[in-house]
Amino acid sequence: MAIIEVRDLGKRYGPRVAVDSVSFEVAEGEIFGVLGPNGAGKTTTVECVAGLRTPDRGSVAVLGKRPSDVRAAIGVQLQASELPERMRVGEALSLFSSFYPSPVDWSGRLGLTEHLEAEFGRLSGGLKQRLSIALALIGSPRVAVLDELTTGLDPQARRDTWSVIEEVRAAGVTILLVTHFMEEAERLCDRVAVFRDGRIVALDTPSALVSRVDGAARVRFVPSDPLDLSALRALPEVTDVTSVGEQLVVSGSQDLLHAVTSFLARKHVVARRLRVDQVSLDDAYVELTGGSGAEDR
Numbered sequence: 001m002a003i004i005e006v007r008d009l010g011k012r013y014g015p016r017v018a019v020d021s022v023s024f025e026v027a028e029g030e031i032f033g034v035l036g037p038n039g040a041g042k043t044t045t046v047e048c049v050a051g052l053r054t055p056d057r058g059s060v061a062v063l064g065k066r067p068s069d070v071r072a073a074i075g076v077q078l079q080a081s082e083l084p085e086r087m088r089v090g091e092a093l094s095l096f097s098s099f100y101p102s103p104v105d106w107s108g109r110l111g112l113t114e115h116l117e118a119e120f121g122r123l124s125g126g127l128k129q130r131l132s133i134a135l136a137l138i139g140s141p142r143v144a145v146l147d148e149l150t151t152g153l154d155p156q157a158r159r160d161t162w163s164v165i166e167e168v169r170a171a172g173v174t175i176l177l178v179t180h181f182m183e184e185a186e187r188l189c190d191r192v193a194v195f196r197d198g199r200i201v202a203l204d205t206p207s208a209l210v211s212r213v214d215g216a217a218r219v220r221f222v223p224s225d226p227l228d229l230s231a232l233r234a235l236p237e238v239t240d241v242t243s244v245g246e247q248l249v250v251s252g253s254q255d256l257l258h259a260v261t262s263f264l265a266r267k268h269v270v271a272r273r274l275r276v277d278q279v280s281l282d283d284a285y286v287e288l289t290g291g292s293g294a295e296d297r
């Protein structure tokens, strides 16, 4: 069952079109990734889903209703969420708990119990994010909107936060996750929508997006002797051959390595410094967004 349904969403800020004809559905229990370069319309879209912005066009339904009618079912952790520097973790949790009839305490599961006396301004980036998740989940929402949760965190804190997100999903919460990190999307998301210029340019599972990229594999090597590049290009498994200094970079299908090494053996050429790269979601992202830098923050 779709717990979030977005149909033909459009939103402008003055003359600027931020979101244009965006449609997608999120099934209950999914982690749905929202990817795209800066200014692509990700935050505007998820804010419309959270009921924080009103669309100019189209419709958004969460649990079959307008988001503003099911506010309590939606937990929101937004990019700019900040608390007063001197507020203690325990005070923030009590304050937010007072907004809900039956608040749920996530502090134990999120490793915050030993930090209840700590002031917000003194928390590490990872702890601030854990607190923001705890606050977003306090009302026991069915849907959590997490916007660039791990931007600015070091790799260890980012990985710790991923475990937390998996735990939140295991508790039955559907997650809409805005991220700039391809590794994060690959690790966590069941499906991702890639945004570009206010539109969705691709929507699929991470592995299906990767398999769409031309040249599912890449082989690099330095040939021991000059090679006939046109014969190499003519191999059915090869889609592209480029030279980078003395190194050749050959792209092609999954069977590329076998095809290239057999070709070299026939020509009595040895591949020095041979490396095989598998295409990742990063490559798919760059192709889909026209080269706008991933992880550009």
Ligand SMILES: Nc1ncnc2c1ncn2[C@@H]1O[C@H](COP(=O)(O)OP(=O)(O)OP(=O)(O)O)[C@@H](O)[C@H]1O
Residues within 6 Å of the ligand: 013, 016, 017, 018, 019, 036, 037, 038, 039, 040, 041, 042, 043, 044, 045
């Ligand atoms: N309140 C606003 N007033 C005017 N323009 C806005 C406003 N909020 C966003 N925009 C513009 O709308 C477009 C989409 O912005 P949005 O924040 O939704 O993109 P984003 O993909 O979330 O970007 P980022 O990754 O930088 O957060 C951008 O061009 C942005 O400058």
